[in-house]
Amino acid sequence: MTGETQMAAIDKCEQVVVFELGGECYGIAIGSVSTIIRMQGITTIPRVPDFVDGVINLRGSIIPVINLRRRFGLPAGEHTKAARIVVVEVDGQMIGVTVDAVVETLRLPMEAIQAPPPVMSSVSSDFLRGVGQHESRLVVLLDLDKVLMTDETQSISKCIGKLDERRAAA
Numbered sequence: 670m671t672g673e674t675q676m677a678a679i680d681k682c683e684q685v686v687v688f689e690l691g692g693e694c695y696g697i698a699i700g701s702v703s704t705i706i707r708m709q710g711i712t713t714i715p716r717v718p719d720f721v722d723g724v725i726n727l728r729g730s731i732i733p734v735i736n737l738r739r740r741f742g743l744p745a746g747e748h749t750k751a752a753r754i755v756v757v758e759v760d761g762q763m764i765g766v767t768v769d770a771v772v773e774t775l776r777l778p779m780e781a782i783q784a785p786p787p788v789m790s791s792v793s794s795d796f797l798r799g800v801g802q803h804e805s806r807l808v809v810l811l812d813l814d815k816v817l818m819t820d821e822t823q824s825i826s827k828c829i830g831k832l833d834e835r836r837a838a839a
């Protein structure tokens with residue numbers, strides 16, 4: 670394969686971060702991922718949606734942390750040593766999402782990605798962009814903009830803003 674052919678093949682791929690949640694593989698576009706950190710203490714905050722675990726301090730910034738299991742209606746699970754917080758950017762805001770484990774980064778050819786089936790049992794199809802096939806496994810691709818709706822993001826931002834104000838006043 671020539672260099673040009675190789676570059677064309679790469680251009681026709683989507684690069685995703687693959688993680689496990691409830692025994693299934695999910696993927697998010699690598700361009701949305703800011704950083705991946707080990708699980709750490711999360712400070713709870715009042716009056717946020719039940720799928721928000723709380724906030725963390727990441728290099729001086731207060732970041733809300735979303736529990737994807739709760740958001741997707743999956744059964745609760747234990748945080749193991751493999752659990753991570755994937756910090757992503759949604760609507761210009763940095764948000765952490767808890768996952769059971771980060772597995773790999775992967776290039777999925779566009780022809781290996783299909784629209785999500787109309788009925789998905791484990792995760793609302795509203796949250797999905799598609800399903801990719803890699804070797805013998807399927808990777809469910811998430812639409813981060815839909816995982817957190819704009820009004821929910823704004824509500825969380827207001828709570829974080831109040832925390833920042835209190836911290837600055839102290």
